[in-house]
Amino acid sequence: MEKQTRRPRIVIAYDSGFGHTATLAGAVAEGAADAGGDVARLAVRAVTEADWDLLDAADAVVFGSPTYMGNVSAAFQSFAEATSSRCQAGTWRDKVAAGFTNSGAKSGDKSHALTSLAVLAAQHHMHWVSLGLVAGWNSTAGREDDLNRLGFFQGAGAQTDVDVPAERVHAADVATFRHLGARVCAVTRRMLGGG
Numbered sequence: 001m002e003k004q005t006r007r008p009r010i011v012i013a014y015d016s017g018f019g020h021t022a023t024l025a026g027a028v029a030e031g032a033a034d035a036g037g038d039v040a041r042l043a044v045r046a047v048t049e050a051d052w053d054l055l056d057a058a059d060a061v062v063f064g065s066p067t068y069m070g071n072v073s074a075a076f077q078s079f080a081e082a083t084s085s086r087c088q089a090g091t092w093r094d095k096v097a098a099g100f101t102n103s104g105a106k107s108g109d110k111s112h113a114l115t116s117l118a119v120l121a122a123q124h125h126m127h128w129v130s131l132g133l134v135a136g137w138n139s140t141a142g143r144e145d146d147l148n149r150l151g152f153f154q155g156a157g158a159q160t161d162v163d164v165p166a167e168r169v170h171a172a173d174v175a176t177f178r179h180l181g182a183r184v185c186a187v188t189r190r191m192l193g194g195g
């Protein structure tokens with residue numbers, strides 16, 4: 001008989017100064033929800049007591065930040081520092097984690113921001129989930145609309161022109177970020193024993 005488990009509880013904890021990364025956080029949330037997750041999104045600039053409770057009760061936390069000056073935003077780093085007592089206490093130990101970022105340049109040193117997110121997860125003794133996609137747009141047959149068009153592996157990376165409104169993120173990035181959400185949900189379900 002198939003083992004029954006509850007729906008994985010997934011929290012998307014993100015920062016966004018101008019709304020682009022917030023839109024992409026929505027794509028991660030949709031992917032996770034479509035895959036059967038019980039999903040909450042929270043903006044780390046204004047974390048409430050209820051938000052901390054959500055984070056503490058989550059099975060998985062997906063961290064997201066715009067890339068600012070080649071790293072996570074100052075607001076995201078303030079949130080990261082605010083988690084330090086939980087780090088000491090091991091409150092988030094063995095939760096699943098993953099990350100995403102978005103920047104203005106095609107590269108823009110996004111890898112460094114993703115690494116900061118992975119280090120935060122490691123300091124919390126969480127289990128990091130990679131993007132799980134081959135690199136797109138890297139051959140003569142490749143197209144800008146490929147999944148993982150920017151070729152990230154550690155997490156999901158998007159590029160948004162700095163002068164477009166928040167909702168005008170790239171469709172291939174939206175699909176890539178949805179994939180990350182679904183993958184986090186699938187891995188978390190396995191961790192919960194649901195196969």
Ligand SMILES: Cc1cc2nc3c(=O)[nH]c(=O)nc-3n(C[C@H](O)[C@H](O)[C@H](O)COP(=O)(O)O)c2cc1C
Pocket residue numbers: 015016017018019020021022066067068069070071102103104105106107108109160161162
């Ligand atoms: C303070 C600041 C620093 C930035 N640094 C970078 C950077 O290092 N690399 C890059 O490609 N884009 C950089 N950008 C552009 C943003 O990453 C880009 O506009 C992104 O879409 C903003 O996301 P948001 O709307 O979620 O804040 C920077 C923007 C700001 C405001």
